[in-house]
Amino acid sequence: MSARRRQWLVLLVVCASGAAAAHARTVCNVRTYGATGNGRTKDTAAIQKAIDACAQRGGGIVLLQAGTYLSAPIVLKSGITLELKKGATLLGSPDHEDYPEITEFRAPGRQALVSATRADHVAIVGRGVIDGAGESWWQMARRFKGAGVLGTEHTRPRLVVFDHCTHVLVEGVTIQNSPMWQLVPYYSSDVTNRNVTVLAPAHSPNTDAIDPFSSSHVRVEHVLADVGDDDIAIKSGAIGSPGPDAPSRDILIKDCTFRHGHGLSIGSEIAGGAEGIRVAHINFEGTENGIRIKANRDRGHEVSDVVFRHIVMKGVKHPLVVSEYYPKMLPQHDGTAAPVTRLTPHFHDITIEDLTATGAEDAGVIAGLPEAPIRNLTLHNVRIAAGTGLTVGYAAVRLEHVRLSVKQGPAIRKISEAKIAMQQ
Numbered sequence: 001m002s003a004r005r006r007q008w009l010v011l012l013v014v015c016a017s018g019a020a021a022a023h024a025r026t027v028c029n030v031r032t033y034g035a036t037g038n039g040r041t042k043d044t045a046a047i048q049k050a051i052d053a054c055a056q057r058g059g060g061i062v063l064l065q066a067g068t069y070l071s072a073p074i075v076l077k078s079g080i081t082l083e084l085k086k087g088a089t090l091l092g093s094p095d096h097e098d099y100p101e102i103t104e105f106r107a108p109g110r111q112a113l114v115s116a117t118r119a120d121h122v123a124i125v126g127r128g129v130i131d132g133a134g135e136s137w138w139q140m141a142r143r144f145k146g147a148g149v150l151g152t153e154h155t156r157p158r159l160v161v162f163d164h165c166t167h168v169l170v171e172g173v174t175i176q177n178s179p180m181w182q183l184v185p186y187y188s189s190d191v192t193n194r195n196v197t198v199l200a201p202a203h204s205p206n207t208d209a210i211d212p213f214s215s216s217h218v219r220v221e222h223v224l225a226d227v228g229d230d231d232i233a234i235k236s237g238a239i240g241s242p243g244p245d246a247p248s249r250d251i252l253i254k255d256c257t258f259r260h261g262h263g264l265s266i267g268s269e270i271a272g273g274a275e276g277i278r279v280a281h282i283n284f285e286g287t288e289n290g291i292r293i294k295a296n297r298d299r300g301h302e303v304s305d306v307v308f309r310h311i312v313m314k315g316v317k318h319p320l321v322v323s324e325y326y327p328k329m330l331p332q333h334d335g336t337a338a339p340v341t342r343l344t345p346h347f348h349d350i351t352i353e354d355l356t357a358t359g360a361e362d363a364g365v366i367a368g369l370p371e372a373p374i375r376n377l378t379l380h381n382v383r384i385a386a387g388t389g390l391t392v393g394y395a396a397v398r399l400e401h402v403r404l405s406v407k408q409g410p411a412i413r414k415i416s417e418a419k420i421a422m423q424q
Helices: 003-025 044-056 135-143
Strands: 027-029 038-042 060-064 067-071 080-084 088-092 101-104 107-110 114-117 120-126 129-131 160-163 166-171 174-176 183-186 189-194 197-199 216-221 224-226 232-234 248-258 264-266 274-285 289-294 302-314 318-323 346-367 374-393 395-406 412-414 418-423
Touching (some): 044 060, 044 080, 080 088, 412 418
Parallel strands (some): 088 129, 114 160, 120 166, 129 174, 174 197, 224 248, 248 274, 264 289, 274 302, 289 318, 302 346, 374 412
Antiparallel strands (some): 101 107
């Protein structure tokens, strides 16, 4: 290579590096684009202008300094980091008409306060707050049974949605008071949720904290959830889905604390299945449920290769719920097998180990369907203190070093087709 050519190559590398550094340094302060942050004037247009301007420059940081930014829905784009400084709140508009009716997740819905569609390298970071101002939506939901559930009318917006996105980061922020589900990666991959707090009152309906939906390579770590529904709900496909539905797979949940809420769930809408789920070092404090894997004949699929380790539960009503009868826990029929369909749930190869639960109402339920019994479920080194014991039916369960201390009744109650192997 000639000396002149080497000089040109060096120059090109330096220029490319300089351009990348320039993009990385690009900061679009929403106040520069007209945002007031006074909590009264809607700052939607200014925030969106800042996002669009930053995206046109190749990406960068859209900055919200301290203040309350009242806003209708905004849309993030590739290469954008939305940064909320300490003292900054992005507050959802209280006007329901500000949330357009759309098709979301193949069903009627409303546009989320913050969303991104088919974007990559997108992030929400900082020490600020995204607040969905959900109270008026919760009041509406209480008037109309099923309001906001997939495929029903009286829809409600979710708070933060990443739809078919890649390389997503949510870190440091507080997300709270969503009208419905709070943080949802949908058909997205390489998603990290780290050091996030998700809050909603215990009475708020369907305010799941984080719902990975048909998503893969998802990490949830150091998250505090204190909400009105599932603290985590891994989903894939709607009730009665005609398909096709992609599974949720390769999901790691670790070092989290869950307070009020319905626990850590896989399901109930799991028509695409779930596999490769790893959960470790979780503290449950006063949740309705602890570990819950749930489906029914109208919303199930394969759920397998699932491992829970190092779990502590205090005051959790139902530590273990693995049931194919959702919303019930136990069989509600005469034991007749139904035809197997694409929506029949098949739960198998599930391990729960190093779990301690105290102050429970019951030890839990493990109940499969007659046509699809639960297979190869192992409890290893499990200690549960509860009012009543563990009910098992249509399931093959292995108990290794399991101690169930109950106040009344048998420690284990077998119903139809329970196969239990015990090792002390």
